[in-house]
Amino acid sequence: MxxxxxxxxxxxxxxxxxxxxxxxxxxxxxxxxxxxxxxxxxxxxxxxxxxxxxxxxxxxxxxxxxxxxxxxxxxxxxxxxxxxxxxxxxxxxxxGVLTEDPTVEAEPVDGACYYCGSGIQAFYRRGYLVTWCPECPGLIEHELVADGTLASLSYPPAGVTGVDIETAFERSHRRAAQAFRAMADGFCPNCGHDVTATLPPAEGGDPGDDGYGFRHVNHDGMVRFACTHCGQRRISHPLYATDDRGPMADFFAANGLDPGWDRIAAVMPWSVTGDGDELVFEAPGGTRFRVDDELEVRRE
Ligand SMILES: [Zn+2]
Ligand SMILES: [Zn+2]
CATH class of the missing domain: 1.10.10.10 (Winged helix-like DNA-binding domain superfamily/Winged helix DNA-binding domain)
Structure with a gap:
């Protein structure tokens, strides 16, 4: 450099x-x-x-x-x-990120696991607000992450100091949603540089050397974002990262789903299939949403 x-x-x-x-x-x-x-x-x-x-x-x-x-x-x-x-x-x-390291033990919060339907919990440790299912393996499989982890969001210590965990849970998801929207728009909310979005490789494809993100996630339809400058990386669901526009904005509004956890929990269990460079998600009831590699979403 x-x-x-x-x-x-x-x-x-x-x-x-x-x-x-x-x-x-x-x-x-x-x-x-x-x-x-x-x-x-x-x-x-x-x-x-x-x-x-x-x-x-x-x-x-x-x-x-x-x-x-x-x-x-x-x-x-x-x-x-x-x-x-x-x-x-x-x-x-x-x-508080420089000097504080609070821990908040797991407590039930308002929501259900999108995989098994159990009541979810939230805890805070080492700068991450973790949404956690006590009953199933969860989304993320990694040695640094607790079994049952459904979301692990970087969140500042000040956000859990003097704030109850339910509120911190809701805010951490809303804050992450804003970051995902920016990255789905092609820019980094941290530094303003370009962001690349990568969909999973077609079935049987090699996730490549930087397959970090796809290998550790129990879901075949997640998009990975990477900032070309500061290295910020995020993994999200493409229909959640585009919840502020097009067919997904209409879908969430029509179903009364507020921004944050309720929206990600709604789309995570939908089935996904690859079709060339595109992903096709199917909602209960048969509505299909097609996502291309530029994260344009079409309702079919
Ligand atoms: Zn579960
Ligand atoms: Zn950046």
Missing amino acids: DGSAEVFSHDALAFSVLDSEVRLAILDSLYERTVASGPLAGNATYSTIKADVDVEDSGRFSYHLDRLTDQFVTKTESGYRLAEPGREVVRLRRT
Whole structure:
């Protein structure tokens, strides 16, 4: 990768600037004063920030503020504001992903397993909100994943801290649904680059070297998304990832199925067959939905 050494050294320099409790406190103060306080809030003055971070020594405070200025903090005629990288740092810290590792034990949530019909449960461990069936093998077969896993969604610690697991379960599915829709539209919700969508190989075909995703999933109709830049990868059901458009939007609305778990649970048990480069799903009652390799869906 050309220029990677230079990128690394710039990134290392940026992270080194953050290696200070005083500087993180300055970013927090500026966030509260100029971002969280409302859109287009004013600047914060030197003395306000200094009082917030409670550093007596002016020389020491100025040194830390100067280190942040330009990259993370913008100096204006009347004070200071947070530059976008400074905002991102505060937001990232508040998600808890850097330092928190809460565990929430499995509890029943409102829904049924799309394979066996049992009541489902949800738990949170190591940054993942897991939707789990205690009665069957589930969807994902992998040594890192509990037997019975129906969905394993990356979710920030803040989303399960002070939020009950039922709510976190619902929100994690809605949040994932938004990411799937973006990826089905061809772009990465994380970095904005192009995303490739890959349907399973035709019957008997070789999933290839990067068959990760197809080999570990107990379902023949899942689509795999991969971002060409940041490497974000997701696996979903093509009729779920396109739930906001075309025939699937109509289908879900007509059947009163809200975005999130109810929709994925509805389509997962449908039978699927390959037809050339396309997949054909059959709903109970015989309605068929055909998906091509660009994720265009047609109702037949
Ligand atoms: Zn089950
Ligand atoms: Zn990306």
